[in-house]
Amino acid sequence: MNEPKTEQNKAKMQFVMSELAKGNRLPFGELMADDFCWKMMGTTAWSGEYRGKEIVRNHLMKPLFEKFADAYTNTANRFIAEGDFVVVECQGKVNTKSGKPYNNFYCCVCRFADGKLVELVEYLDTQLVVEVLGNP
Secondary structure (H helix, E strand, O other): HHHHHHHHHHHHHHHHHHOHHHHOOOHHHHHEEEEEEEEEEEOOOOOEEEHHHHHHHHHHHHHOOOOEEOOOOOEEEEOOOOOOEEEEEEEEEOEEEOOOOOOOOOEEEEEOOEEEEEEEEEEEEEHHHHHOOOOO
């Protein structure tokens, strides 16, 4: 019975990821609910919960993208969807202003409500975060 909603959520993430693969972050931002929560796993200075669309933009995305020297891309390798959840396995690529590449692999567990992205739990190589990104 959840199949139409499941397929709609999966299609939304497939579109967002197809745009991220081209460096277009706008559709991702448009999909976030106002009360969106991003949970970055691990114990790095970047790790933790970012609650609210504006908090995510100003306290996670802005400092992160300030470290990048060129356009960030993220290419999905796999989508698994069930009900309100879409799991995306993907790889991001970008060069940093420090000259080091930041090419991380991610597994993102995305939860939807009312057609909007309300939560993203991100699993990633935290050692790479420490070595390349340092502190926010």
